[in-house]
Amino acid sequence: MPANAPNTLSIHEAQSLLRSRQLSSRELTQSCLARIHSLEPRLRALLAVCDEQALQQAGEADRILAAGNPAPLTGIPYISKDVLCTKGVPTTCGSRILEGFVPPYDATVIRRLREQHAVLLGKSNMDEFAMGSSTEHSAYFPTANPWRLDRVPGGSSGGSAAAMASCEALFTLGSDTGGSIRQPAGFCGVVGLKPTYGRVSRYGLVAFASSLDQIGPFTRDAEDCAIVMNAIAGPCEMDATSSPLPPPDYRTALKGDIRGLRIGVPREYFIEGMQAEVRRSVEEAIRLLERLGATVDWDVTLPSTSYALAAYYIIAPSEASANLARFDGVKYGLTRDGATAEEMVIASRGAGFGPEVKRRIMLGTYALSSGYYDAYYLKAQKVRHLIRAEFDRAFQSCDVLVTPTSPTVAFPLGSKLDDPIQMYLSDVFTLPVNIAGIPGLSLPCGFVDGLPVGLQLMANRFDEEALLHVAYAYQQQTDWHLRRPSL
Ligand code: GLN
Numbered sequence: 413m414p415a416n417a418p419n420t421l422s423i424h425e426a427q428s429l430l431r432s433r434q435l436s437s438r439e440l441t442q443s444c445l446a447r448i449h450s451l452e453p454r455l456r457a458l459l460a461v462c463d464e465q466a467l468q469q470a471g472e473a474d475r476i477l478a479a480g481n482p483a484p485l486t487g488i489p490y491i492s493k494d495v496l497c498t499k500g501v502p503t504t505c506g507s508r509i510l511e512g513f514v515p516p517y518d519a520t521v522i523r524r525l526r527e528q529h530a531v532l533l534g535k536s537n538m539d540e541f542a543m544g545s546s547t548e549h550s551a552y553f554p555t556a557n558p559w560r561l562d563r564v565p566g567g568s569s570g571g572s573a574a575a576m577a578s579c580e581a582l583f584t585l586g587s588d589t590g591g592s593i594r595q596p597a598g599f600c601g602v603v604g605l606k607p608t609y610g611r612v613s614r615y616g617l618v619a620f621a622s623s624l625d626q627i628g629p630f631t632r633d634a635e636d637c638a639i640v641m642n643a644i645a646g647p648c649e650m651d652a653t654s655s656p657l658p659p660p661d662y663r664t665a666l667k668g669d670i671r672g673l674r675i676g677v678p679r680e681y682f683i684e685g686m687q688a689e690v691r692r693s694v695e696e697a698i699r700l701l702e703r704l705g706a707t708v709d710w711d712v713t714l715p716s717t718s719y720a721l722a723a724y725y726i727i728a729p730s731e732a733s734a735n736l737a738r739f740d741g742v743k744y745g746l747t748r749d750g751a752t753a754e755e756m757v758i759a760s761r762g763a764g765f766g767p768e769v770k771r772r773i774m775l776g777t778y779a780l781s782s783g784y785y786d787a788y789y790l791k792a793q794k795v796r797h798l799i800r801a802e803f804d805r806a807f808q809s810c811d812v813l814v815t816p817t818s819p820t821v822a823f824p825l826g827s828k829l830d831d832p833i834q835m836y837l838s839d840v841f842t843l844p845v846n847i848a849g850i851p852g853l854s855l856p857c858g859f860v861d862g863l864p865v866g867l868q869l870m871a872n873r874f875d876e877e878a879l880l881h882v883a884y885a886y887q888q889q890t891d892w893h894l895r896r897p898s899l
Contacts, residue, residue: 413447413450413579413899417443417447417579418435418439418440418443418444419440419443419444419446419447419489419579419580419581419582420579420896421440421582422582422631422632422633422635422636423485423488423582423583423631423632423635423636423639423640424635424636424639426440426487426488426582427484427488427639430477430482430486430487430488431477431482433477433478436470436474436477436487437470437471437473437474437477437486437487437488437489437531438467438470438471438474440470440487440488440489440582441466441467441469441470441487441489441531441533442467442470444489444533444579444580444581444582445461445463445466445467445533447578447579447580448461448533448534448575448580449461451578451580451899454556454561454899455555455556455558455561455574455575455578455580455899456537456553456554456555456556457536457537457555457565457570457571457572457574457575457578457580458491458534458535458536458537458571458575458580459494459502459504459506459534459535459536459537459550459552459571460494460501460502460534460535461533461534462501462532462533462534465500465501465532466489466531466532466533466534469529469531469532470487470489470531472529473486473487473529473530473531474487476529482529483527483528483529483643484528484639484642484643485525485528485529485530485639485640485643486528486529486530487529487530487531488530488531488582488583489530489531489532489533489581489582490525490530490531490532490533490581490582490583490584490585491532491533491534491535491536491571491572491575491576491580491581491584491585492522492532492534492535492536492572492584492585493535493536493538493569493571493572493584493585493586493587494506494535494536494537494538494571495538495541495542495587495617495618495620496519496521496522496585496587496616496617496618496627497515497517497518497519497522497616497617497618498515498518498519498522498532498535499515499516499517499518499522500514500515501514501515501532501535502514502535503515503535503618504535504551504552505538505540505541505542505618506537506538506539506540506541506542506549506550506551506552506568507540507541507551507764507765507766507769508551508746508763508764508765508766509739509744509746509760509761509764509765510618510739510744511746513744515616517616518616519613519615519616519617519627520613520615520616520648520650520651521585521612521613521616521617521627521644522616523616524643524644525643525644528643530643533580533581536569536571536572536574536575536584536586537550537552537553537555537570537571538550538567538568538569538570538571538572539567539568539570539592539768540765540766540768540769541618541620541732541736541769542568542569542587542589542592542620542625543568543620543732543768543769543772544567544568544768544835545564545566545567545568545591545592545595545828545835545836545838545839546564546565546566546567546570546823546825546828546829546835546838547564547565547566547567547568547570547571547596548564548567548825548826548829549567549568549766549768549769550571551766554825555570555571555574556574556825557574557599557600557822557863558574558577558578558600558897558899559577559600559601559822559862559863559864559897560822560862560863562824562825563599563822563823563824563825563863564599564822564823564824564825565577565596565599565600565822566595566596566597566598566599566600566818566822566838567592567595567596568587568589568592568596569584569586569587569588569592569593569596569604569630570596570599572584572585572586572593572596572630573586573593573596573597573599573600573602573604573630574596574600576597576600576602576630576631576632577600577601577602577896577897578897578899579896582632582636583629583630583631583632583636583640584629584630585627585628585629585630585644586604586627586628586629586630587617587620587625587626587627587628588604588606588625588626588627588628588842588846588852589620589621589624589625589626589728589846590621590624590724590728590839590842590843590846591606591817591818591838591839591841591842591843591845591846593605593606593628593630593854594606594817594842594845594852594853594854594866594868595817595818595838595839595842595854595866596630597630597817597854597855597866598817598818598854598856598864598865598866598867598868599818599821599822599863599864599866600822600864601856601859601864601866601892601893601895601897602630602631602632602856602893603629603630603631603632603633603634603636603637603853603854603855603856603883603893604628604629604630604853604854605628605629605637605641605851605852605853605876605879606626606628606845606846606851606852606853607626607627607628607641607645607851607876608626608655608849608850608851608873608874608875608876609623609624609626609653609846609849609873610653610654610655610849611626611645611654611655611659611851611874611876612626612627612628612644612645612646612654613627613646613647613648613650613651613654614626614627614651614653614654615648615650615651615654616650619731619735620728620731620732620735621727621728621729621730621731621732621735622653622731622735623727623731624724624727624728624731624846624847626846627644629641629644632893633883633884633887633893634666634855634880634883634884634887635663635666635884637662637853637880637883638662638663638665638666638880638884639662639663641659641662641876641880642659642661642662642663645659645662645876646658646659655874657874660877662876662877662880664877665876665877665878665880665881665884666880666881666884667881667884667885668884668885668888669705669885670701670704670705670706670881670882670885671704671705671706672705672706672707673701673705673706673707673811673812673878673881673882674706674707674709674809674810674811674812675698675701675702675706675707675708675709675810675811675812675813675814675882676708676709676712676806676809676810676812676813676814677698677708677709677710677711677712677813677814677815678712678713678714678717678806678813678815679711679712679713680713680714680715680717680718681717681815681816681841682816683819683840685819686816686819686820687819687820687821687860689821689858689860689865690816690818690819690820690821690860690865691816692858693857693858693859693860693865693867694814694815694816694857694858694865694867696857696858697814697857697858697867697886698814700886700889700890701814701882701885701886704885704886704889706882709809709810712806712810712813714799714802714803714806714844715802716795716798716799716802717799717844719795719798719799720795720799720840720843720844720847721836721837721839721840721843722792722795723792723795723796723799723847724839724843724846724847725775725836726775726779726788726789726791726792727789727792727793727796727847728772728776729772729773729775729776729779730775730776730779730780730788730789730792731776732769732772732773732776733772733773733774733775733776733777733780734776734780736765736769736773739760739761739764739765740757740760740761741756741757741759741760741761741764742756742757746760746763746764747759747760747763747764768832771832779792796847799844799847799848800847800848800849803844803848803850803870803872804872807871807872811871811875811878812869812870812871812878812879812882813869813870813871814867814868814869814870814882815841815867815868815870816841816865816866816867816868817841817842817854817865817866817867817868818838818839818841818842818866819837819838819840819841820838821860821861821863821864821865822863822864823838841868842868845868845870849873850870850871850872850873851870851871851873851874851875851876851879852868852869852870852879853868853869853876853879853880853883854866854867854868854869855867855869855883855886855887855892855893856892856893856895857886857890857892858892859892859895864892867886869882869883
């Protein structure tokens with residue numbers, strides 16, 4: 413791939429070339445498709461590629477660009493995680509049970525991007541139903557990390573993160589229930605944002621845990637993240653949990669001056685067992701923010717953090733066990749085998765769900781069952797309230813909290829597959845954000861053994877601007893986000 417090929421551009425760079433007609437959307441789309449076809453045999457980030465449809469959409473975008481009134485994302489090629497419904501394009505959620513399912517409608521975010529004439533290139537690989545942290549729980553194949561092909565890209569949006577890092581598209585979309593955007597963004601060295609719960613419509617997102625799920629972008633930098641958020645955020649009448657608050661213009665957050673900004677560093681996020689080099693990179697990043705004029709409180713405390721993982725693994729599986737009940741073998745079934753309805757459901761769910769999904773359904777069904785509900789589910793909800801209250805308190809004296817995204821860099825493929833608890837632990841720093849419903853962003857802040865380190869920023873509800881403000885200022889001073897894997 414030539415270093416300056418169109419597929420390596422940021423959105424903001426491509427926008428001006430498209431508008432001045434120095435580059436066409438068709439050329440840009442062809443460049444991404446060429447990259448996809450040369451790389452996919454090794455990377456395997458995608459479950460579907462829509463060449464023909466993408467070129468057709470690019471042609472339409474070029475007509476709009478020529479007419480002179482494009483939207484911000486007109487002609488920009490992107491990839492969606494395969495958990496979002498795309499009209500006419502297969503949507504599997506990385507599961508056998510949805511193999512061959514072609515949605516008759518678009519998710520709201522996909523519709524909004526279609527209305528701007530962004531170009532959909534394909535659908536990315538993921539852990540089945542977004543349950544996992546490595547993309548190895550995809551029913552189809554694992555995805556490699558573009559920085560080192562023997563490492564995981566993270567998960568569950570690993571395909572979207574790997575595709576973004578390797579320039580298969582100018583931006584990608586993921587979903588984040590407990591870290592599934594930020595952790596893979598960290599492992600692949602790109603920007604990933606989980607918005608505030610309610611900021612982006614979940615209509616057309618296949619539900620995992622409805623009180624935690626959010627859709628968000630993967631981009632090269634903070635500026636592009638603001639551009640995509642401008643397109644996808646905002647109220648939606650098809651999602652009763654989407655906030656009626658009108659979103660701001662996120663680009664106004666890109667100011668570069670963070671003097672006087674109050675940063676907090678919660679001590680519970682620097683734990684025993686984390687990689688020393690990760691800690692060092694994160695502390696260096698915080699010191700840089702301090703030199704840029706932010707005031708840093710190095711001793712913020714969020715004491716309930718240590719209960720977040722346990723609470724999450726009650727709440728998320730409980731909601732999943734209810735959400736996944738709809739895959740009963742009748743409407744989206746895999747098989748029609750069985751003499752009775754019950755046998756058909758058993759055959760379909762038995763063959764259609766992988767081991768991690770079955771584990772979650774069993775955990776959730778158990779936690780919600782009569783006699784155990786109070787001990788598990790209710791208790792977990794109480795912990796959730798404590799965690800929310802602690803964040804509320806922290807944001808009275810801090811604008812942004814800064815932590816590592818994950819305790820380690822990307823781990824070797826296969827190394828945690830047999831040990832679910834070890835896999836779950838890789839999200840220990842990202843889960844509290846979903847539990848509290850606040851926004852979180854990961855951006856690259858260094859490398860260890862050739863693998864990216866992620867810096868996580870958290871802010872108060874509906875203050876994505878604070879995250880973009882800090883990320884933009886940091887990226888004005890550093891070049892981690894400009895490095896590319898040599899694939
Ligand atoms: N890794 C976490 C889990 O397995 C989070 C997944 C996600 O955010 N979708 O549940």
